[in-house]
Amino acid sequence: MKGFTQIQGNIFVEPCKDCGERPVVEQQKGLFIVRCPKHDSHYQTKPGFVDINDWNLKNKVHTSLGATDTKPSKEAS
C-alpha cells in the first residue's frame, strides 16, 4: 500500500476528471503531490507543496482556453 493522505473533507477539491475519485496527497521525500488515488497515469501535481489549486484547475471538466498566469506583460515603466 502506498502512503496516501486523505485531503480534509472541508477542503474543496475537484474529483479526478478521468475517474471521479477524490484526490489524495502523496508524500515523497518531504515533497507533496496531489494525485488520483487509483491511477498513476492520471493527473498529478508537481512535487512540492500541496497544490490543490493546480489540481482543481487541471481537473475542471471545462478548462479555460489557454488562460495561464504567464502572459507577457510589458508594463515596465
Ligand SMILES: [Zn+2]
Ligand atoms: Zn483518476
